[in-house]
Amino acid sequence: MLLNKMLESDVVIFASPVYEQHVTALMKNFYNNFSFMFHRPRFFNKKAILVSSTGGSGLKGTLSYMKMCAIGWGFQIAGTIGVCGVTLKTDEAYKEEVQNNINHLVDGLFENKETPPTLYQLAMFRAMQSKAFGSAKKKDLSFEYWKERGWFEKIYYTNVKINLFKKIYSRFIRKIMKKLISSKLMIIR
Numbered sequence: 001m002l003l004n005k006m007l008e009s010d011v012v013i014f015a016s017p018v019y020e021q022h023v024t025a026l027m028k029n030f031y032n033n034f035s036f037m038f039h040r041p042r043f044f045n046k047k048a049i050l051v052s053s054t055g056g057s058g059l060k061g062t063l064s065y066m067k068m069c070a071i072g073w074g075f076q077i078a079g080t081i082g083v084c085g086v087t088l089k090t091d092e093a094y095k096e097e098v099q100n101n102i103n104h105l106v107d108g109l110f111e112n113k114e115t116p117p118t119l120y121q122l123a124m125f126r127a128m129q130s131k132a133f134g135s136a137k138k139k140d141l142s143f144e145y146w147k148e149r150g151w152f153e154k155i156y157y158t159n160v161k162i163n164l165f166k167k168i169y170s171r172f173i174r175k176i177m178k179k180l181i182s183s184k185l186m187i188i189r
């Protein structure tokens with residue numbers, strides 16, 4: 001099973017060409033199948049590499065979508081590789097530049113230190129925390145999953161060191177989430 005294969009791996013490479021400004025339908029189907037992973041992430045000690053190619057456009061949006069999914073599932077992003085047909089060169093200097101970038105990416109795979117979450121990751125954590133908490137009445141899978149891991153009391157999924165500014169930001173986001181929920185601006189069922 002794909003899920004087990006990913007769980008057994010240290011690094012997962014997600015790759016898709018750009019089709020109609022997005023990942024292919026096949027790749028989207030893969031993401032849809034695992035969409036529960038946003039609510040019950042599990043790949044915290046694993047790295048992801050994101051690869052995409054395009055004839056000319058849509059690379060940034062496609063890679064950014066793939067990045068959002070990988071982060072949402074808990075992965076650490078080791079690097080992204082994007083190839084654009086229009087700007088692709090074949091001269092030696094370009095090949096060397098590509099090789100250097102790949103070497104740098106591979107070196108990063110062997111670094112063991114966990115990178116602290118970005119502001120986006122912290123905000124995403126708070127959003128998912130509110131969502132999981134909101135499902136308490138139904139006692140659904142996400143609620144149990146979060147409870148078992150003690151995530152309702154936490155500032156982030158892992159115990160990675162988070163600086164003071166980010167801690168304050170995270171509390172601020174939690175307050176906003178609470179307000180949104182109580183004002184029913186955000187429907188959580």
Ligand SMILES: Cc1cc2nc3c(=O)[nH]c(=O)nc-3n(C[C@H](O)[C@H](O)[C@H](O)COP(=O)(O)O)c2cc1C
Pocket residue numbers: 017018019020021022052053054055056057058
């Ligand atoms: C159905 C389809 C849709 C595509 N959509 C785009 C597009 O929106 N923008 C673009 O620049 N290239 C587009 N392309 C070109 C592909 O991105 C390019 O051929 C691809 O990166 C090469 O990978 P492949 O050989 O695995 O398809 C499209 C190609 C196909 C077949």
